Amino acid sequence: MSSQHHQHHQQQQHHQLLAQQQDSSSNSSSSVILINSRPTSRMSRQQQQHQQQHLQQQQQQQRTSLKLYNTVVEVKSKFEAEYRRFALKRNGPDGFQEFYHLLQTIHHIPGVDVILGYADVQGDLLPINNDDNFHKAVSSANPLLRIIITKREDEPVVFGTNSLQRRKKGLGLTGLRPTGSGSTHSKNKPGLMIGLPQNFRQISSIIDVDILPETHRRVRLHKHGTHKPLGFYIRDGVSVRVAPQGVEKVPGVFISRLVRGGLAESTGLLAVNDEILEVNGIDVAGKSLDQVTDMMVANSHNLIVTVKPANQRNNVVHRGSKTSMGNSGSVGSAGSTGSALSHDSPSPASQSNPITASNSIAEGDSDDDDDDDGDLILENDCLVPYESHRLNNSYDTNLNRDSTNNRSPRSTVARPLPQSISLPNSVGASLTDSSVTTTSRHSEIAASNSRESMREDGNVITL
């Protein structure tokens, strides 16, 4: 089991790398759309709503959603470019197989081998492949259940954190999929589907194994997508180095405590008394504890720490095939299968240059750039001709159409309302059929808005 898990890790990482590269190369074209997933926020409804006072609107929203919530689930499924909408009894006796056939029927694709996925409240694409996760999907639909159907012979779906957005970004960007060796390669060879690695959400990884000394470990903690605290503490300490003159003692920074249930602890990759050597590629030698703390906090959404583990027995052993793996290493014995997987994965990640030492940091940076541009911007431009609003090329046309539709009827709103919420590229390429959530109380959004909190509320999700 554990080895399987590691494979998943690796494969997933490749996908992620792909996504990141695309991110960095196409900051402008990626786009973000925020939607309200409540049933009432369908287009027609929303137009009405916008004309109402917002508090009322909210209450109403609450009411309608409650009513619907108990009885049926609204399902919207997508296969290739086609959408279908239908309702499903929440407590229906159906299992996965029935649902699978139902979808095949609805989409008129009987006999086509497909993979089902759904978008969970946090915007992650998760699989439906058995009764359990089917019921989970139905019960977690809040209240809309989005189903995405993919042909099995297509490229394997990447499930997991932000996978939707990343995939979309890739597609949107390249338009036509580059017919690189990777993709053709995979089309010819059906993927080795060992379990479903996509069932796991990546929270951490070991990177740059091939370029680091065996005694060091570079760990990446993925803060996004989880609400776990990073959960560790650092302290000053004395590091013993072997110098030509003998052993010398230099000040160093060490992990002093792991918080139970925190991200750091749950990865198992960091431990108390590990010495911190680098933070996101920057050497911490000569920096004070407070400086290192601030650096880590500043990088907290995508933290890469290079440590010298206190326990040196679990170090990664170098294997010959490492370079082909794009530098991802893993604890344990997953090496060879990992490389096999990476061959199968048709993503451009395998076409792209293996990420080497220097750009693994750069990549980290660019990723975190993306995250950084995740500033949430609320604009309130009702006083303005609407045309002027559509300046941001990073907006999906879809949103623009929607927002124009939404806006036109209410050019005479007395109190200005927030009309658009632009979200960072990294939240990215999502689609929606409805527009922005509007809340009369700016402060509420402002106070609690962030990608995470929005997901948390389940009030606004990305699709």
Add this chain to the structure above:
Amino acid sequence: MKRFKRHGHESHRDRLKQELYQFNKTLEHGFPHQPSALGYSPSLKLLAIGNRSGAIKLYGDPGVEFMGLHDENAAVTQVHFLPHQVELVTLLDDNSLHMWTLRAHNGLSELLEVGRFMLTGPPGAPPSVTRVTAVLAHSSGELLLLGTEGGHVFVVEVPGFRELEERNISLEQVASSVPDDYIGRRNLEHVEALQENPINPNQVVIGYGRGLMVIWDLEKQCARQHIPATQQLESIWWTGDGSYILSSHSDGSYCRWMVGGEDVNDEEEKSDIPYGHFPCKAISKIVQVPTEEGPPFLLFSGGMPRASYGDRHCITVIHSKKHVALDFTSRIIDFFVIRDGPQHTGDPTALVVLVEEELVVIDLQTEGWPVIQTPYLVPLHSSAITCSHHVSAIPLKLWERIIAAGDLQNTHYSKKPWPVTGGKNLAPDPPQRDLLLTGHEDGTVRFWDASGVCLYPMYKLSTAGVFHTDSDPNDNLNQGTEGEWPPFRKVGCFDPYSDDPRLGVQKIHLCKYSGYLTVAGTAGQILVLELNDEAAEQSVEAKVVDLLQGQEGFRWKGHTRLDVRDEPVLFPPGFQPFALVQCQPPAVVTALTLHSEWKLVAFGTSHGFGVYDYQQKNNVLVKCTLNPSDQLAMEGPLSRVKSIKKSLRQSFRRMRRSRVSLRKHHVNNAAKLQDANARLEAELAEMELAPVQRKIEARSSDDSFTGLVRTLYFADTFLADSSHNTPSLWAGTNGGCVFAYMLRLPPVEHRAEEPVTAHPAKEIQLMHRAPVVGIAVMDGHGAPLPEPLEVAHDLARSPDMHGSHQLLVISEEQFKLFSLPKVSAKMKLKLTAIDGSRVRRVGVAWFGSSRSEDYGESGLMVLTNQGDVHVVSLPTIKMQVHYPCIRREDVSGIASCVFTKHGQGFYLISPSEFERFTVSTRHLVEPRCLVEAPHSGTAVQHRSPPERCNSEDAESAARRVMEHALLNDEKVLQEIQKSLEGDQMSFLENHVKNAVA
């Protein structure tokens, strides 16, 4: 090829950087922290102050100042100028003596340390034998007499510090001649005082701790007279005509002794305990100065009745029937009297007193002995500084009005000019008038002329009058009732006690064009003031603004609002308050800005922010930024009582520790070592108990004080569309959120009637959630928007309103540029993620090129929590230069830093001193002054200039020799041998020491 080009470009940029930026710490303004010694040279008319951290500062005519720092981090205990010369000698706590000189170089004088010396006793002697307790710089300028704890007097030749062993006056020599009936003859104790006979330089009086004084003939090397005082000796004064010696004693008495010829007159002629009957404290120093006609001035410090006034710090001045006990607010370090006449032997003109927290100069010639206002060394901290604000290039009109208002406040000062006039100030007149405003704990705002070398007090504004406070304003006037004994008179302005901490000034903003000032304080009060040349009686209209906006579940546990006086208050000419906003809850105001053109004031606290229209005296906007779950911000400062308690306990512990170490200071080395070890162990144990650890966690919206408003900014920019610019207000919070409001102002003709309105326009939540410390908008050319009214006064180019504006948001972690009106990120510069430092202070500044008059660039001056100053270019936000400026441990220094608009900055290096620094090549304020050696003929023959030249030559020759020696030249080694045998030995030693160090 391309690379080559690029390289060329970069080197061009590098050259430009050199022309624009240069870091210099130029000056220290204010009063030296913890002064420990005072010296004065009547011939140079310079005074010198040494402090406990080893700094020595010389002051003369305003603008003439020098500063030196001893390498040893030891307190300066004594400073003595060599009479009629430009040298001075300092004695440090570690028993080392240092020779300093003012050397002219390129027409400017520099203070240089030219030698150091430590007394070496005979082998095996205890350290007390050579521990220096008294220093006399002999009027010949060639000798230094050093009295020690062991009772010996060592004679040293200066400036070379050569011990003249044959002339030493050993304790044994003296003791043998002491009359047998003298009670204390067994143990004379240390040398307490050394004084030279003013009319016979061959005679010195040596005062021993036990009380005995011996008049010693330096030439004949024998005792001339013994003065058998029996009380513990404190000080000696030899009167000007040489016929009397005054001695002061630890029991509060002083005695006058006749200096007789051969007929030994053992009896004191006069003895007095001025504040007698009950036991008195020691008189630590006594001075008697004759006047041409009439009785002499007698001045002494201390001597107060122990029980009733033992805690007073007094100097008593007695002149015929006049008797005043000057009562200072802090401990007296030392004092001296400045005298008239070409030889400085005439009537006393001024009394200069150095007390722990200020320098007070009393005019002794004017009736009533008024205080002369000091042009420098002003105690900035007369009430603790709580904030500061700098305004560059003040228009002349406003400048004159402020000065006029200030003059009216200073009528009680003496009209006499400043009496310390040494040196020549050669600095050019400052190019512009700069104001530094400091806010204080007692609710005052002080205006300082910060244009030049002297930070000169111009005007003081008190905001306390608007409110009811517990203090009675007449308190201070009840002093000096008739017939009181001793006849106290309060002098000095150091008054650290605040009547009400809520009055403390937290933020200041002055519009230099309109003369409007806004001052905000600790209890959420925001005053708007207007400069008025006449006194006016008016009541101040208060407006309470609820920043919570109905936020539920809130209970403020902090202080209450200040109580406003309803009745009209008489305000003196100057800045007079006319409007008052009181925030509810009354939390400390954390951000404040004023737009005099729009007549709006924006203010923020930890709960939210608001805009006040001071023309209509109406509130325009209130926005609550409080996170409902933020308990800390809700409850106010009192909820953190625990941590205050803890820090108090810690500081007490620290104090006790330092006290212990102080007390043990004089104990021998072994004990010191032990003490240090014990302390180290204790510290280690403490560390083990509570290891310092830091939590690594992403910032979240639930953190405390995310709603605290850090910065407010008014801008006329494009908020809605790119064709219409509108007034706007921008606010940044601790939680990384920026709010933008569009302001709608009625046309000027209806400004008084139609309401000003504000509409929310934009909100930016920075992903990294770091506190927003600065916001600026740049025009189409990338230049920061000018200040309000700046364009109207033709002092700035009007901003480009055609191109697209850009919004710069500066958080503690990064600089980020957004486009306007559509807010999208364009560029950023990360600071914390790269080097772990965070932005503490930021300001827009203009840097002029040193090479071409008309070239300049705007830039951001940034101070980080590591104490580094960075310059970041605008609008490209690229790091240009950085310099270490403040120690990173100096948190209060970093917090106090304020930037000017021309690349300079000020920060507090102690509670009482501002350090001035500059990053600009063009704007540099530094002392440039010349002190010439006095060439006056005194009764005493002193060395002629050529001789000094020779000694200097010898010195440089020795240095040259040393340099050669390092080359292992055999011949030169011989030369060294020769010079070692010669009398340049100690010089060489010094140079060797220097070279090694």
